[in-house]
């Protein structure tokens with residue numbers, strides 16, 4: 001198992017993701033990736049040469065039976081200020097709008113809620129838990145369903161809200177995050193969303209696993225291809 005703190009730190013430094021005095025919010029879904037990210041950013045904060053503030057925010061989508069107690073205890077143990085924002089997003093998406101493809105609207109409304117809280121708390125950077133395997137499944141999603149060669153960015157500035165989104169785990173493997181969560185007994189909340197594990201992104205992740213089974217080198221080659229700008233020759 002690789003050290004996820006090391007890979008995260010390397011990514012933050014190489015991509016110059018953090019500037020002195022940044023006030024960073026981790027978008028904490030309660031899932032394994034954002035729980036691991038909060039844990040590791042809080043460790044990194046203690047020795048980072050660049051000083052930054054750290055908080056966590058969960059957008060409570062309004063699903064029944066979503067218990068955030070374990071996330072509260074977790075943030076408390078890390079001494080990270082934690083804010084839960086209650087919303088009616090689930091009701092709007094599933095009951096009022098009865099969306100056939102709810103994920104896009106849901107993600108959009110969640111982003112709006114996150115930027116409102118960040119604004120209230122004067123936070124300027126949003127850290128998300130996406131990892132290298134999310135980047136690969138997003139690439140396939142975009143190629144197969146949107147006809148474009150596009151994936152997640154290390155960092156992007158959203159001028160409308162003046163928020164910079166960063167993804168410090170983008171060079172980290174999902175398997176390493178899973179190993180880290182298990183060996184450190186970090187709690188993971190069960191997603192209350194009815195779409196959980198029934199998304200196109202999940203289909204892409206299963207498709208990729210089948211490809212990796214046939215060709216064990218293919219995951220590494222795909223990641224190399226994504227970084228290989230010099231040899232990107234597409235119908236030129």
Ligand SMILES: Nc1ncnc2c1ncn2[C@@H]1O[C@H](COP(=O)(O)OP(=O)(O)OP(=O)(O)O)[C@@H](O)[C@H]1O
Nearest residue numbers: 027028029031032033034035057058059128129130
């Ligand atoms: N309800 C939420 N509140 C705050 N941030 C969220 C929420 N849901 C997702 N995020 C952020 O967006 C990222 C990507 O969302 P996605 O739905 O793919 O994550 P997830 O699979 O639910 O959970 P995780 O990535 O934490 O394992 C998460 O890693 C997290 O940083």
